[in-house]
Amino acid sequence: MSISVRNVSKRYGDFVALGDVSVEVAQGSLTALLGPSGSGKSTLLRVIAGLETPDSGSVFIGDKNVTGQPPQQREVGFVFQHYAAFKHMTVHDNVAFGLRIRKRSKAEIKDRVAELLELVQLNGLAHRYPSQLSGGQRQRMGLARALAVDPSVLLLDEPFGALDARVRTELRAWLRRLHDETHTTTVIVTHDQEEAMEVADEVVVMHRGNIEQVAGPRDLYEHPANEFVMSFVGQVNRLGDTFVRPHDLELTLEPNGTTQEAIIERIVHLGFDVRVELVRDDGEKLSVQLTRDEAERLELENGQIVFVKPTRQTTFAAGA
Amino acid sequence: MHKIGLRIIAIGYLVAILIAPLGYVYYETFAHDAWSAWHALTDPNTIHAFKITLIAVLIAVPLNTVFGVACGLAIVRRRFPGKGILNAFVDLPLALSPVVVGFSLYLLYGRNGWFGHFLFAHGIQVLFATPSIVLATTFVSVPFVAREVIPTLREVGDEQEKAAHTLGASSWQAFWRITLPTIRWAVIYGVVLTTARCLGEYGAVAVVSGAIQGKTETATLRVQEEYENLNLPGAYGISLALAAIAVLVLILMTRLRPKEGAHA
Numbered sequence: 001m002s003i004s005v006r007n008v009s010k011r012y013g014d015f016v017a018l019g020d021v022s023v024e025v026a027q028g029s030l031t032a033l034l035g036p037s038g039s040g041k042s043t044l045l046r047v048i049a050g051l052e053t054p055d056s057g058s059v060f061i062g063d064k065n066v067t068g069q070p071p072q073q074r075e076v077g078f079v080f081q082h083y084a085a086f087k088h089m090t091v092h093d094n095v096a097f098g099l100r101i102r103k104r105s106k107a108e109i110k111d112r113v114a115e116l117l118e119l120v121q122l123n124g125l126a127h128r129y130p131s132q133l134s135g136g137q138r139q140r141m142g143l144a145r146a147l148a149v150d151p152s153v154l155l156l157d158e159p160f161g162a163l164d165a166r167v168r169t170e171l172r173a174w175l176r177r178l179h180d181e182t183h184t185t186t187v188i189v190t191h192d193q194e195e196a197m198e199v200a201d202e203v204v205v206m207h208r209g210n211i212e213q214v215a216g217p218r219d220l221y222e223h224p225a226n227e228f229v230m231s232f233v234g235q236v237n238r239l240g241d242t243f244v245r246p247h248d249l250e251l252t253l254e255p256n257g258t259t260q261e262a263i264i265e266r267i268v269h270l271g272f273d274v275r276v277e278l279v280r281d282d283g284e285k286l287s288v289q290l291t292r293d294e295a296e297r298l299e300l301e302n303g304q305i306v307f308v309k310p311t312r313q314t315t316f317a318a319g320a
Numbered sequence: 321m322h323k324i325g326l327r328i329i330a331i332g333y334l335v336a337i338l339i340a341p342l343g344y345v346y347y348e349t350f351a352h353d354a355w356s357a358w359h360a361l362t363d364p365n366t367i368h369a370f371k372i373t374l375i376a377v378l379i380a381v382p383l384n385t386v387f388g389v390a391c392g393l394a395i396v397r398r399r400f401p402g403k404g405i406l407n408a409f410v411d412l413p414l415a416l417s418p419v420v421v422g423f424s425l426y427l428l429y430g431r432n433g434w435f436g437h438f439l440f441a442h443g444i445q446v447l448f449a450t451p452s453i454v455l456a457t458t459f460v461s462v463p464f465v466a467r468e469v470i471p472t473l474r475e476v477g478d479e480q481e482k483a484a485h486t487l488g489a490s491s492w493q494a495f496w497r498i499t500l501p502t503i504r505w506a507v508i509y510g511v512v513l514t515t516a517r518c519l520g521e522y523g524a525v526a527v528v529s530g531a532i533q534g535k536t537e538t539a540t541l542r543v544q545e546e547y548e549n550l551n552l553p554g555a556y557g558i559s560l561a562l563a564a565i566a567v568l569v570l571i572l573m574t575r576l577r578p579k580e581g582a583h584a
Contacts, residue, residue: 051482071485078486084479088501097497098487149487 001062001152001185002027003048008057010043017043018054019209025153025202028183030176032196035206036232041189042157044206048187049155050074061152077146077184081158083138085130091117091141092126098149116144119178136167143175147184156188160195172199193233197221205229227316237286241315246289248312251276251298259307262286267300276300278308342563349560353553360546360554361561365534369542370561375450376457376525376538377518383458384514388465389507393499395466396473410466413459421459422527425452429528448530453538456524461517465510472506473499505577512573516566 003025010018018040025031033041046052048059050071058067066074086094095116099109117123120140130138139159146154159175160168176199179186190196196203197217205212205220205228213225224230230243237244252259262278265285274295278286286308290298300306349357360366394400395407413421429436429446439446446452480502484494500507522540529536537545539562546554 049486051486071482072488072490074486075488076486078483080479080483082479084483086480086483086498097484097489101488101493145483145487 002060003153003185003187004060005044005048006058006060008044008047008054008059010040010047010052010054016209018047020057021209021211022057023204023211023214025185025187027185029201030179030186030188030199031202031204032200033187033189033204033206034191034193034196034232036191038208039206040209041191041204041206045155045157045187045189048153049076049078051078075149075152077149077151077154079139079142079146079154079156079159081161083130083135083142083162085138085141087130090127090129091122091133094130094141095144095148097145102149112148116148119147120144134167135163136171139163139171143178147182151184154184154186156186158189158191161190161192168195175199197233203233205232207232224314230314230316235287235289239284239286239310239313242310242313243315244310244313246275246287248310249286249288250309250311251288251290251294251300252307252309253298255307256309259309262306262308264300264302264304264306267295267302276306278306345556345559345563349553349556356551356553357557357560360551361557363554365537366539366542366554366558368534369537369539369558372450372453372537373519373539376454376521377515379454380458380461380518381511381514384461385465385507385511387462388467388510388514389469389500389503391466392469392473392503396470397478410463413462418456418460418521418523418525419527422456422524425456425459425524425528429455447528448532448536450536452528453525453536456528457518457521460521460524461514464513464517465507468506468510468513469503472503476502508576509573512569515569519562519565 005021005023008018008021009016021040021044023044033044035041043052047054048061050066050069050073054067058065060066061074061076071078086097089097092113095113096109099112104112113126114123117126120143122137122140122144125133125137130141133141139162142159156175160171163171172195175186175188188196188199197220201216202214203217203220204214207228213220213229215223215225220229220233224233227243230236235246237246237249255261260280262280264276265279266277268275268277269292272292274290274292276288276290276295278288280286288308298306391406391410395403395410426447427433429439429452431437431440436446444451446455480498481494484498485491489497520540521538522544525538526541526544529538529541531537531541531545533545539558543555543558543562546552546558
């Protein structure tokens, strides 16, 4: 079902966690709430789930105003960053919890849990306790538990934040496939722009309790609404009033009138990419991203003088 | 060398402070006059005293268990004015001498006390009767369950409860299915400590009960009675029975306790 958040605000003492936030999440979409810590993204997710009460504003799930409803009546699935596994229950009982609360028959619970454990590839581990699982397995259990009750919306709060990089990448791809199969409206909170871009159809960028921009991943990268969004989704160099991505800078060994002179301070090899860090004579630092082939062709060395020119740049209106 | 030294100090201390006196009671009872001890134990007044103690335990322990869990949940999970005061007051019985507790109950329920005045008018006898013993026992054993439960509740946090809510559980269901199983060991330890404290209560009960033989005497008061009557074997015997119950409770607790590092 769709989600509609209308003029929601939330304060903790003097701290404004959400300042008059409105956002629409389309039915069947996978939306990411992206922002640095303290940007209000988790608070917004918890307001949607009913785990936090907003000071003002309203939340709709589908056509229903759920603002005053406690979480148990909202039919949402929630996945926690630190799993919130029921430690005294087996994997099977964790997944069955919501079904038991709904007093489903034993046979139905058995079938549904088996189906879900299959889906999250935990079949065979049904009788283990959460303490006997790895982090990735625990989080898959958390997902199965949330999906068991066929939630109208699935809400994930930094679900992969506590996992190591490889497992995180795997689960991300797996979540995307799962969504493509089930089409459950999904909202995922993350501070990792790469994760948001990779997994989501729509990205909501948040900063200091407000929404800075709502756009698809490509639009967000190519047409950022302001300086904050541009610098948060990807690396950026600042040249006076204009902003340039590291891969939108061209490096040459000879000046050609429009180029600027700089000295190579450091060359970092990142596999396919090579990052070259430069200093201009006015002390301004620049970062340039080249492919390995380009870097080899130019035969770059530390301390060498080179010339840079932006191939694509962005300027924001003053005050943006 | 260093480790052996520490071990000797620890064991030596326990022997001197705990095991020697208990062992001596055991020795005195059986080595000299086991028959007198048995006689004192089976005396109707002694049996009655144990019954009174049992009644006090059976009322005080469930009351303080329910209160302790509720109080722990309120202190850890809720925000309300006066929370700090509640938190401090829970510990009051630990800081207060039982004699002072007994004396304050004596004043409150006495003929001219706030409650006593009203109760006397309605013909209800509290002082020098079983109700006062129950009250005093309950008072001194208030803190134990709450003190065990509070750190455990803090440590586990409320995410599991929140997860239960998002899965459709009401507060009541989340309490029975999630919170209580999670803190069950803390509750059990609390219950064991509360029971031990109730069994051993002497000071407050001594003041309010009047220690009337065969009527308002508890097991610990009975020990004192036998001691004053110079029936030392009798006093030893009853002491031994009390100590045996305490040791039994402790053994039970150790058997129930999950192995350290194990799951669940």
